[in-house]
Ligand code: GDP
């Protein structure tokens with residue numbers, strides 16, 4: 001599960017990480033008044049308007065704007081609320097924007113050119129923007145703190161182009177991030193004077209937050225330094241973006257995180273599947289797959305690919321799906337208009353083949369097509385094996401009239417070849 005940046009900022013703040021104040025706006029009409037309120041509270045006319053969607057790359061896409069007047073704030077809000085946000089992270093169709101964050105804007109200190117060893121090769125002076133995250137490293141089977149001086153940009157790009165610019169510090173499985181580790185990372189990142197303690201404290205808090213809330217990712221990009229002042233010559237280290245994902249298997253024990261769930265950001269078909277206990281992930285091919293078991297679903301997708309086809313989805317109906325769940329599964333698969341054929345691949349262990357067969361027949365009779373007619377129009381290839389397979393095959397054979405597009409398959413290869421041929 002993911003949350004919005006404004007919610008992520010609240011989480012950071014609740015763990016003592018300094019974040020500029022902000023308010024959420026949902027209409028163009030609220031923009032001017034909210035701008036004035038945020039500016040008055042921060043004592044600066046600089047405000048940042050940011051689209052709240054579950055994807056990054058907003059800055060480059062024009063969905064993070066620094067504004068200095070109520071008029072500019074309103075223009076930014078109008079643009080963002082009336083355009084879909086298309087970034088490298090969204091795909092070409094982009095995302096609808098319904099919420100904006102109006103936050104106190106901050107000045108970011110200039111970074112001296114040439115600075116540290118990590119920075120050599122960077123000729124023009126840039127801003128003091130850093131990357132900081134905690135996630136799980138599957139290779140070392142530890143949680144890991146990831147940090148970089150090359151913040152503000154896509155970390156994947158940095159990892160690809162300049163892997164030496166990324167610092168990885170493993171967290172101790174029981175003791176978490178140790179103070180000496182945080183200080184060393186702060187030092188390596190080039191923080192100076194009082195910045196070192198500020199940054200180390202933020203790292204420690206982020207690591208605590210990650211574990212306390214069962215995150216899979218807790219990311220601040222960028223973490224910044226404000227320009228020094230006479231009173232505070234080293235400036236302030238602040239988080240100005242927040243990205244979180246949580247382990248879905250653990251959200252049950254975090255009511256506060258559950259409350260942040262925003263269904264409008266989810267794929268509607270995936271949400272529907274969740275309600276019926278189905279694991280469904282939409283893909284961009286044209287062969288719908290209905291399978292029991294995640295491993296078999298993966299193998300099915302592989303074999304479809306092997307025979308030149310392209311799966312439209314991953315769908316695992318699980319080991320104990322009911323007839324109702326199978327009916328729903330078909331309805332979800334066929335609601336994707338790219339689906340030109342369906343392959344059912346069931347290995348009945350706990351699942352009985354006759355239950356699946358009954359589900360297929362039931363779904364076929366109930367399924368409504370866009371033109372108002374009922375029944376399956378697309379080719380349907382079914383491979384059943386295992387418990388009660390004879391009963392299942394008999395049910396399907398007897399229901400031939402309500403399943404005109406049905407092609408029984410003898411095994412996995414036969415099924416994949418048949419569905420790929422049918423789809424063309
Ligand atoms: P993302 O592109 O979706 O990751 O959105 P971010 O919140 O990270 O913003 C993108 C970039 O906008 C940052 O890397 C900063 O360079 C800039 N930015 C965002 N907020 C502020 C701000 O308050 N002040 C200044 N000066 N720049 C900001």
Ligand code: MN
Nearest residue numbers: 056221222241
């Ligand atoms: Mn960012």
